[in-house]
Amino acid sequence: MKRLARLLSAWAGVPILAQKTVWIGLAGLLALAPLAAAARTGHAQSSQAPLVVFIQGRRPLNTASISNVGPEGLSKLADMFRRTGARVQYLNITQPLPKDADVVVLVRPLRAMSVLEVAYLWDYLEDGGNLLIALDPEEVFLSSPSVRSANIRSRIGRSGLRTLIDQDFGVTLYDTFVAEPYMSTNSVARVETTYSLAPADSVRNPVTELLQQYNIPVWVWGARHMTVEPFVIGGQALPLIYTDTAFGEANQDIFRTASEPALASVELNLGEDFTGHLNLGALALDLRSGARLAILGDSEMIQNGFGLVSTGNTPRYPGNRIVAERLVAWLLELPPEEWPGLPDGFSWILLDGNGADWPVRGPSVATDANDASPPAYNLQRVHAYADNRYVYLLVETEAPPDPDIQLTIALNAQVVGGTNPRAVITAAGVVVERDDAATEAVSDAAVGIGQAVEVRLPQRLFNDSLRVPLCAVRAVDQAEIDCLDAPVGVPFTNLLAPFDWALVNRPLATVYTSQGVFIRTGPGVNTRPVGTVYNGTTFAALGRNADASWIRVQNANFSGWMAAFLLTPNHDLTRLPEVAAPGG
Secondary structure: OHHHHHHHHHOOOOOOOOHHHHHHHHHHHHHHHHHHHOOOOOHHHOOOOOEEEEEOOOOOOOOOOOOOOOOOOOHHHHHHHHHOOOEEEEEOOOOOOOOOEEEEEEEOOOOOOOHHHHHHHHHHHHOOOEEEEEOOOOOOEEOOOOOOOEEOOOOHHHOHHHHHHHHHHOEEEOOOEEEOOOOOOOOOOOHHHOEEEEOEOOOOOOOOHHHHHHOOOEEEEOOOOEEEOOEEOOEEEEEOEEEOOOEEEOOHHHOOOOOOOOOOOOOOOOOOOEOOOEEOEEEEEEOOOOOEEEEEOOOHHHOOOOOOOEEOOEEOOHHHHHHHHHHHHHHOOOOHHHOOOOOOOEOOOOOOOOOOOOOOOOOEEEOOOOOOOOOOOOEEEEEEEEOOOEEEEEEEEOOOOOOOEEEEEEOOHHHHOOOOOEEEEEOOEEEEEEOOEEEEEOOOOEEEEOOOEEEEEEHHHOOOOOEEOEEEEEOOOOEEEEEOOOOEEOOEOOOEOOOOHHHOOOOEEEEOOOOOEEEEOOOOOOOOEEEEEOOOOEEEEEEEOOOOOEEEEEOOOOEEEEEHHHEEEOOOHHHOOEOOOOOO
């Protein structure tokens, strides 16, 4: 009966339900009370394959489903469970959950849970069950073949479930929409244009530790935020992903409905909205029952055509694939040796100056072994290769390189502009220097200095030939100590970059077209093409021309201008700063 009292207490302060609903809920709670004494038959105690239950059905909650193989479905997530050997089934939450279920999954309920449904779910957790729940922000408008013009109204923030999760697991959910400062009412009118990036939280946990190591973010499509208390009485919680560039918009009038436009603008209101470090996901453990709870503030990050979209078995968003697969392993309580590793086919390099994790060494260029350069600057061998976005260099010196070593690469003025352009590589990062212009930081480059120097450089700095002339410079007096006898020829490989780091902390715009289109040197069809880009290519949006008909864009491959009508942005393009074209 203590469980009954806690459940009823959690509903205190919740708006009064219709009398009939309350009596049905109380009857259900009384029926469930005797079940508390019976222990679940979990995966650890059973010789059967673990059972995973997805809650789905148009009534009463209208959740995302594993039966849907379309963009909003969960069939790919279900397949991840199956690949571990688990059995997967689905049911509507109209009765107590199976006592032999090892994991229950509830994703994107459109409707509010009743007292009875919360009781079923909480009874399962109290008996030590594991739960994955993904909850989108309130009032987000959905319009698709599977959801025909409806607003999300799960009312989780006002429910007893929120109170119970807070009390037992230390995770508090808020009815907010996490908006980047450049988002507008138009950009949040469609889920497809609410995309943004969320890095792994710095607090170590087994689900996001690989994202932390490789600095890979997760893509989200509109999220609610939560607070995570590390320790509560009988519980423990860890944050998963976060943002510190966005704010938690508390006004739900920013969303349209099927018949009415939005009544409010997306804007930060101090004292009403939330700012700072906003968590978008969490792991939690009930130390009394052993129950595990994973909470995501966005459902699209694990849906088929959003976070888990792929070409064959190659994910478009490796960070989302990694998180989803490792959530599966954590919820199933798999031993560490059975956890999935990194997706194949990507450049997984830690850039720590070691070089042991290089997937390919490629051809190397050796220098004159008899020169008299100081050993810590004496270039001995350089390995190089390119994936689809970046150039990677592994530079070996006669002795371990001086921590203050500088490497310089002469760049092509026709590619990067300016007089005598050169990339300057130090432990602090990479900048482009020109004789006639200010120094420009290369934000998506990375450097690691240890037993060797490892460098990642965006391909937009080079022409198609990818030949790299390299010199070592002493920082204290800028003396050029040693240079390669010949430029490094960088071979292309079939590997993919796990992320395009040029997109970090920027407004984004994605190419939407049925065929290849040009990116150009200036805002107009009469300017020179820089290259051809294809549908689904995402850029950082840096600026616009006077009427926002052309947008200055950049990613790891290209820097230039694109016609605005070819782009699907996650913001209002007119809010971008007006920038001058080259030579303007």
